[in-house]
């Protein structure tokens with residue numbers, strides 16, 4: 001589904017990504033871990049076209065998307081949530097989710113139905129009129145996810161979606177992510193909390209200082225000495 005080959009990204013003298021290659025098949029939960037500043041968010045920025053790559057290639061479903069604009073990549077079927085809050089704080093839950101929809105793709109009635117489907121799936125149907133800035137953290141994360149789903153993606157990139165949540169809330173997000181995978185979506189998630197990553201992932205990539213230092217099943221990553229020395233305690 002997604003093929004990344006020899007990707008490089010530099011910020012001045014800093015090598016944020018160095019020769020990163022990875023392959024993601026569809027209908028699985030893929031995870032990206034690594035210390036702060038490893039280049040995880042930068043990789044998402046390159047995949048979604050927010051930042052240009054210096055060199056390398058990104059292919060999505062057989063098509064070269066390396067130099068496409070963010071809205072073109074979104075239309076191809078890649079959605080994301082952001083590490084920093086990225087919602088419209090003064091708009092309602094409904095309006096934030098509807099904002100994710102591609103403009104020309106649906107008639108008004110169908111558009112509303114689709115938003116209600118998403119809100120119901122996320123357990124937000126009672127909160128459609130609430131203003132996003134007044135929501136507790138879990139609900140704002142769910143709205144972020146709802147807005148990503150509204151773009152009718154095939155691949156969903158989640159940048160530290162469970163950051164700042166308590167264990168029961170993290171558990172809820174994990175279940176939603178697994179359900180999405182079972183419904184046929186492909187998930188690529190960045191995680192700082194190691195336990196939910198180990199629990200949900202089909203496959204894990206490890207980045208350190210811009211380089212991919214390991215990849216494997218949760219079990220393999222848990223037992224990898226290189227990974228332990230830079231990341232796992």
Ligand SMILES: Nc1ncnc2c1ncn2[C@@H]1O[C@H](COP(=O)(O)OP(=O)(O)O)[C@@H](O)[C@H]1O
Nearest residue numbers: 011014016034035036037038039040041042043
């Ligand atoms: N737009 C940018 N301009 C300059 N430096 C950046 C930019 N984005 C990220 N960086 C730097 O690149 C490195 C990787 O950052 P990032 O991808 O955000 O790491 P991570 O998400 O793994 O914590 C960091 O040293 C960060 O300061």
Ligand SMILES: [Mg+2]
Nearest residue numbers: 040041042083
């Ligand atoms: Mg980050």
